Amino acid sequence: GQNIDQPTEMTATEGAIVQINCTYQTSGFNGLFWYQQHAGEAPTFLSYNVLDGLEEKGRFSSFLSRSKGYSYLLLKELQMKDSASYLCAVKDSNYQLIWGAGTKLIIKP
Amino acid sequence: GAVVSQHPSRVICKSGTSVKIECRSLDFQATTMFWYRQFPKQSLMLMATSNEGSKATYEQGVEKDKFLINHASLTLSTLTVTSAHPEDSSFYICSARDQLPSGYNEQFFGPGTRLTVL
Numbered sequence: 001g002q003n004i005d006q007p008t009e010m011t012a013t014e015g016a017i018v019q020i021n022c023t024y025q026t027s028g029f030n031g032l033f034w035y036q037q038h039a040g041e042a043p044t045f046l047s048y049n050v051l052d053g054l055e056e057k058g059r060f061s062s063f064l065s066r067s068k069g070y071s072y073l074l075l076k077e078l079q080m081k082d083s084a085s086y087l088c089a090v091k092d093s094n095y096q097l098i099w100g101a102g103t104k105l106i107i108k109p
Numbered sequence: 110g111a112v113v114s115q116h117p118s119r120v121i122c123k124s125g126t127s128v129k130i131e132c133r134s135l136d137f138q139a140t141t142m143f144w145y146r147q148f149p150k151q152s153l154m155l156m157a158t159s160n161e162g163s164k165a166t167y168e169q170g171v172e173k174d175k176f177l178i179n180h181a182s183l184t185l186s187t188l189t190v191t192s193a194h195p196e197d198s199s200f201y202i203c204s205a206r207d208q209l210p211s212g213y214n215e216q217f218f219g220p221g222t223r224l225t226v227l
Contacts, residue, residue, distance in 0.1 A: 033215075042202050042218035043153070087152065097216065101152040 002026045004100035006088050011106045012078055020073045020086050020103045028093020034062050034073045035087040037102065043087055046073070075105075083107045111137045113205050115219035122193055123227055130188045130222045132203030138183035139205030143216065144176075147200045159186050193226045200224075 004024045012018040024032070031050040035043035049055055049064035049071060061074040073086055088100040112135040122128050132142060141160050145153040157173075159165040159180035167173045177189040186205075190197055200223055204216040 040200075040221075040223075042204075042221045044218070045215055048215065096158075097155070099153045099155075 002092065002098050004088055004090060004098055006086075006100045006103045008101070009104045009106065011108060012075075014078055014080060014107055014109050016078050017074065017076050018078060018105065020075075020088075020105065022071045022073070022088035022100055024069050024071070024088070024090045024098070024100075026090045026092045026098055029066060030091040030093065030095055032062075032064055032071050033089045033091070033097070034060075034071075035089065037085045037087055039084075046086075078107050080107050080109070111135075111205070111207050111217040113139075113203065113217045113219040115203055115222050117222060118220060119223045119225075121225045121227065124194055125192055128190045128193055128224060130190075130201055130203075130224075132186045132188070132205070132219050134184045134205040134207075134217070137205075137207045139186075139207060140183065141206040142180055142186040143204045143206070144178060144186075144188050145202045145204065147202060147221075153202065156188075190224065193224070195226045198224055198226045 006022045033048050034046040036046050037043040047062035049062050054063045059076045064071045085102040085104045087102045089097045114133045116131045143158050144156045146156050147153050155168050156171045157165045157167045157178050159178045161180050161183050165178035175191055180186040200221050202221040203219045206216050
């Protein structure tokens with residue numbers, strides 16, 4: 001079956017750095033997405049990786065290793081507004097998005 | 110970026126009634142729209158994929174006669190929850206896929222509809 005694993009919850013301090021990991025086992029791979037979702041709101045797109053390596057976008061970076069079935073989302077200079085759930089999703093061979101359960105990130109002052 | 114709207118944002122209805130939720134892509138044409146359901150503290154669950162002008166493809170376990178999907182135009186898809194029951198209470202989110210120049214199809218999400226069935 002298809003499976004995406006990410007930690008259920010993480011806590012970090014304002015101003016610090018946090019890394020959210022995602023491992024996946026899917027039938028085929030056509031890209032990996034990270035989305036941010038605040039409580040009661042729809043997800044918003046953060047990043048997309050299809051080749052190995054690091055994609056940097058401001059305070060957020062996303063890394064992919066296809067051989068390891070692994071990705072991480074790195075958030076720098078954490079702000080209180082970064083408190084949210086972070087969803088990892090993989091596009092499989094049918095171009096369908098397979099979603100992880102999400103990681104709830106709690107930022108403390 | 111591309112904008113997707115959903116209406117209504119919140120709806121409360123009595124058990125046994127039907128509820129229609131609209132999803133519109135405002136500034137692009139969406140050949141494919143997706144309907145998701147999300148229960149509290151759980152991840153998104155894809156219910157169905159709809160392509161403009163054709164029948165929706167439902168995920169396993171989703172009753173097509175209960176969750177009616179119509180994708181009549183390139184900018185509008187509707188989800189009708191028929192004979193709603195309290196267990197249908199959930200957060201329903203639609204997304205629309207646009208063909209971007211870079212070649213990957215990113216899904217743009219609507220703001221979601223909170224359905225409460227009494």
